[in-house]
Amino acid sequence: MxxxxxxxxxxxxxxxxxxxxxxxxxxxxxxxxxxxxxxxxxxxxxxxxxxxxxxxxxxxxxxxxxxxxxxxxxxxxxxxxxxxxxxxxxxxxxxxxxxxxxxxxxxxxxxxxxxxxxxxxxxxxxxxxxxxxxxxxxxxxxxxxxxxxxxxxxxxxxxxxxxxRESRKKYSDALKEYFNNHKDTLTKDSIARIDKNPMRILDDKIDSKKDVVKNAPKISEFLxxxxxxxxxxxxxxxxxxxxxxxxxxxxxxxxxxxxxxxxxxxxxxxxxxxxxxxxxxxxxxxxxxxxxxxxxxxxxxxxxxxxxxxxxxxxxxxxxIRIKPNIFVLNIDKDSKEVVASIVYMLRLSGYQTD
Structure with missing residues (x-):
């Protein structure tokens, strides 16, 4: 799966x-x-x-x-x-x-x-x-x-x-008028935005690359x-x-x-x-x-x-950036496993990065 x-x-x-x-x-x-x-x-x-x-x-x-x-x-x-x-x-x-x-x-x-x-x-x-x-x-x-x-x-x-809000209202009205005159160059998504939120056309993934959008009225003219x-x-x-x-x-x-x-x-x-x-x-x-x-x-x-x-x-x-152990504890032989495990546990309890 x-x-x-x-x-x-x-x-x-x-x-x-x-x-x-x-x-x-x-x-x-x-x-x-x-x-x-x-x-x-x-x-x-x-x-x-x-x-x-x-x-x-x-x-x-x-x-x-x-x-x-x-x-x-x-x-x-x-x-x-x-x-x-x-x-x-x-x-x-x-x-x-x-x-x-x-x-x-x-x-x-x-x-x-x-x-x-x-x-x-x-x-x-x-x-x-x-x-x-x-x-x-x-x-x-x-x-x-x-x-x-x-x-x-x-x-x-x-x-x-x-x-x-006042600036955006004026700008939005200007964009509506502009884009309504250029509908034939816009995608369906952008056409649907003209009356609701024409500013969204400016950053549309497709239309933003077109000259008709690049030449649209600028917000600075309406601030x-x-x-x-x-x-x-x-x-x-x-x-x-x-x-x-x-x-x-x-x-x-x-x-x-x-x-x-x-x-x-x-x-x-x-x-x-x-x-x-x-x-x-x-x-x-x-x-x-x-x-x-x-x-x-x-x-x-x-x-x-x-x-x-x-x-x-x-x-x-x-x-x-990899966290590296501060201390390595090695087994000498099979009989030392329990002792080593105890030492590792105590070191970790004390805050040492141990392996």
Missing amino acids: NRPKGTKDIYGDVALYRRYVESVLESIANVHGYQYLETPIFERKEVFVKSVGETTDIIGKEMYEFKDRKGREMVLRPEGTAGAIRAIVENKLYIKLPFKAFYKGQMFRYENPQKGRQRQFSQFGVEVIGEKDPYLDAEVIMMANMIIKSFDIKAKLYINSIGD SDQSIKYFKTLQDFLTKMSINFTVDETIVRGLDYYSETTFEFKSLSDQVGSQDTLIGGGRYESLVKDFGGPEVGGVGFALGIERIVNEVKEKIDVND
Whole structure:
């Protein structure tokens, strides 16, 4: 009997790399003052429909759905932010702000398996709930940058502003008008998004490569004065902190809850193919309120642990991270087995790595 398509058994060297990556990620989170947050591996379907957005590929095509014995619609979680915010609101963890949490765990999406993209995958993410502040956005981006540097990964940071609600409404109307005049050049998926969420066309896997999408109106033309100032403050601070970045107006991210800042770290390795996004995130303003919490925003990011592992394997020899015994105890003869076993047991109780 074989494992399900799009899943992997983790063992041997890959398991060592994975545990190493997770330990570094947790160490960085701890240094930044984040506390660990664990949520259920399955949630009510509305948790993701409400937050991720009905027009996204995740909701429309990729969720693993089932009904429990009482007929309630459940899903295996496809991403981490929605469940984290649901938990923060339900448990009133927002009482003392800012609230900073990190999570890790298995996510599930019904996708076409390929290098860097599986149906079951491990995700690490962080969320900060607090006041709307470009310096908070910068801190999160700098933390992501520290992760990239800690693993000596060659990557490039792209940032964008998708503006506040007013800016996005104006931009969305302009995109609707533009794409309605170019329907004949778009895929069926993109045509379906024109009236519901035309910004999603900009990062469509197929249409984003077409000239008609590249020549679409730019979000920068529709940003409010407040959003322009917010984005400029973010850029100025990143520059002062010597964080290199490129403004890319196609970075809109694939989830509906984002506003203002969005960003991605993309691998420069020629081994990753089309799955080059290593870390992605941004700001969200209404998500906490949508789940019944106060009117407070947040910012965060997530990364696929498998993609980081693939990068690390190219940089670090597995023997450099393999745990080696501090002490070897050898049998002299058959009669010494019990004595040796007793010595090994006592050494291990004392905390020595023994074999």
